[in-house]
Amino acid sequence: MSTGSFTVSQALNYRGGKRVQPADGSGTEEAYEPATGRVIATFQCSGEKEVDLAVQSAKAAFKIWRKKSGMERSRILLEAARIIRERRDEIATVETINNGKSIFEAQLDIDISWQCLEYYAGLAGSMAGEHVQLPGGSFGYTIREPLGVCVGIGAWNYPFQIASWKSAPALACGNAMIFKPSPFTPVSVLLLAEIYTEAGAPPGLFNVVQGGAATGQFLCQHRDVAKVSFTGSVPTGKKIMELSSQGIKPVTLELGGKSPLIIFSDCDMENAVKGAMMANFLTQGEVCCNGTRVFVQREILDKFTEEVVKQTQKIKIGDPLLEDTRMGPLINRPHLQRVLGFIEQAKKQGAKVLCGGDLYVPGDPKLKDGYYMKPCVLGNCKDDMTCVKEEIFGPVMSVLPFDTEAEVLERANDTTFGLAAGVFTRDIQRAHRVVAELQAGVCYVNNYNVSPVELPFGGYKMSGFGRENGRVTIEYYSQLKTVCVEMGDVESVF
Ligand SMILES: NC(=O)c1ccc[n+]([C@@H]2O[C@H](COP(=O)([O-])OP(=O)(O)OC[C@H]3O[C@@H](n4cnc5c(N)ncnc54)[C@H](O)[C@@H]3O)[C@@H](O)[C@H]2O)c1
Numbered sequence: 001m002s003t004g005s006f007t008v009s010q011a012l013n014y015r016g017g018k019r020v021q022p023a024d025g026s027g028t029e030e031a032y033e034p035a036t037g038r039v040i041a042t043f044q045c046s047g048e049k050e051v052d053l054a055v056q057s058a059k060a061a062f063k064i065w066r067k068k069s070g071m072e073r074s075r076i077l078l079e080a081a082r083i084i085r086e087r088r089d090e091i092a093t094v095e096t097i098n099n100g101k102s103i104f105e106a107q108l109d110i111d112i113s114w115q116c117l118e119y120y121a122g123l124a125g126s127m128a129g130e131h132v133q134l135p136g137g138s139f140g141y142t143i144r145e146p147l148g149v150c151v152g153i154g155a156w157n158y159p160f161q162i163a164s165w166k167s168a169p170a171l172a173c174g175n176a177m178i179f180k181p182s183p184f185t186p187v188s189v190l191l192l193a194e195i196y197t198e199a200g201a202p203p204g205l206f207n208v209v210q211g212g213a214a215t216g217q218f219l220c221q222h223r224d225v226a227k228v229s230f231t232g233s234v235p236t237g238k239k240i241m242e243l244s245s246q247g248i249k250p251v252t253l254e255l256g257g258k259s260p261l262i263i264f265s266d267c268d269m270e271n272a273v274k275g276a277m278m279a280n281f282l283t284q285g286e287v288c289c290n291g292t293r294v295f296v297q298r299e300i301l302d303k304f305t306e307e308v309v310k311q312t313q314k315i316k317i318g319d320p321l322l323e324d325t326r327m328g329p330l331i332n333r334p335h336l337q338r339v340l341g342f343i344e345q346a347k348k349q350g351a352k353v354l355c356g357g358d359l360y361v362p363g364d365p366k367l368k369d370g371y372y373m374k375p376c377v378l379g380n381c382k383d384d385m386t387c388v389k390e391e392i393f394g395p396v397m398s399v400l401p402f403d404t405e406a407e408v409l410e411r412a413n414d415t416t417f418g419l420a421a422g423v424f425t426r427d428i429q430r431a432h433r434v435v436a437e438l439q440a441g442v443c444y445v446n447n448y449n450v451s452p453v454e455l456p457f458g459g460y461k462m463s464g465f466g467r468e469n470g471r472v473t474i475e476y477y478s479q480l481k482t483v484c485v486e487m488g489d490v491e492s493v494f
């Protein structure tokens with residue numbers, strides 16, 4: 001498959017184990033190939049009737065699925081993981097075409113996706129409650145039960161992976177799921193839906209509805225939906241929490257960030273520079289946990305900045321399907337303009353563009369209408385600048401000098417977000433002392449943006465709550481039933 005050739009003609013909703021056109025809809029959307037600006041799919045946004053049909057289909061599947069043992073569910077998840085691994089390159093290609101990230105990165109995303117399914121397959125068989133002895137031979141026990149029909153709503157930056165991180169624990173716990181991807185990236189999740197069916201999941205266990213805010217609202221408001229797991233922006237997260245509160249539905253919110261990366265003068269410089277690149281430029285900088293406020297201790301500021309600029313200028317931008325490309329186009333033109341707007345504002349506020357920050361036009365004529373820009377490093381940044389305070393969600397790193405540990409901690413925590421943070425130092429005691437003070441759900445020591453599925457991921461403060469990945473996520477997709485058993489006679493107080 002080469003850039004500029006892929007189009008989707010099949011239906012993009014998935015219900016009852018097959019692709020379907022929505023039963024009703026409110027308007028159509030177009031999905032793009034960011035590398036060329038071409039429309040690759042046109043689809044209808046699902047209306048209330050289609051959402052209800054998806055919920056009914058999921059309810060029917062839930063009835064079958066909840067009765068299966070953990071080991072039976074595990075086998076189906078393992079088979080799905082195997083198929084994803086087998087079809088990794090094909091899925092990654094679709095992801096790259098619709099999202100714009102380099103094929104190199106998309107392949108890693110798909111690897112983390114099948115690993116997530118394998119991990120929860122491993123946990124499915126050991127889901128259990130406890131037995132508690134009570135006086136007189138009476139006893140109690142708890143049963144860990146699924147919630148029912150869960151809804152997943154995703155952002156556009158990791159389309160397949162977001163669907164995997166939500167569906168794997170949901171299905172492992174015995175739930176059914178309806179997933180709504182971002183209307184910008186509707187395509188790859190259909191492959192996941194087909195794979196679950198091929199692996200033996202009952203029809204309706206994993207359904208897909210397409211659409212934007214209105215479709216998302218129908219899902220959150222539906223009376224038979226038991227839980228909503230959302231990945232996206234803070235403003236939308238607030239709306240989803242509000243809607244879900246009407247039905248007392250639990251929510252998981254994976255929201256935005258403006259994370260600090262703290263580089264002490266005793267760091268391994270080469271690793272710190274690599275860490276800063278990983279913290280800022282994966283997926284064109286469109287990553288929620290990026291460490292975009294790079295605090296550098298003053299003694300090494302010049303050397304670090306020189307090296308990070310040198311490495312940033314070397315990033316190969318271009319056709320994302322080429323093996324040696326390391327940065328593709330941004331998701332769409334309005335987003336590209338928004339990111340460039342942040343850079344203009346930063347300049348006006350006194351920041352200095354040390355490299356990049358302008359449009360990039362690849363030599364290949366078929367890419368001339370794509371949404372490319374050169375990754376940017378901003379120097380002379382101050383804490384009160386917009387580029388340092390707000391989430392840009394593009395390839396823009398702000399470098400900020402600091403002098404002392406106490407000062408940098410104060411400044412690092414001075415944000416309403418709390419998704420991630422990083423520290424580079426050779427002093428192991430300082431690393432843990434700093435981590436203990438950082439107000440962030442995910443902290444990296446001497447690395448950044450690695451995502452082992454065994455570790456929980458999620459935010460503090462306005463970056464959300466609930467967790468994805470790790471053992472703890474089982475608790476977010478299940479509930480405890482307590483059973484109290486009397487072995488004697490009832491001692492009534494009446
Ligand atoms: N914390 C994380 O794990 C994480 C991961 C990826 C992205 N993000 C954040 O997401 C943002 C970018 O993604 P985005 O632009 O797709 O976010 P977004 O909030 O605009 O949209 C996310 C999803 O919500 C849907 N939606 C929009 N309005 C809705 C409503 N009223 N009710 C129900 N659903 C609604 C959208 O259609 C989309 O599927 C950034 O802020 C980024 O930091 C966070």
Ligand SMILES: O=CCc1c[nH]c2ccc(O)cc12
Nearest residue numbers: 158161162165231254287288
């Ligand atoms: O973009 C934010 C971090 C992230 C990377 N992959 C995934 C998958 C699911 C999420 O909720 C967040 C993320």
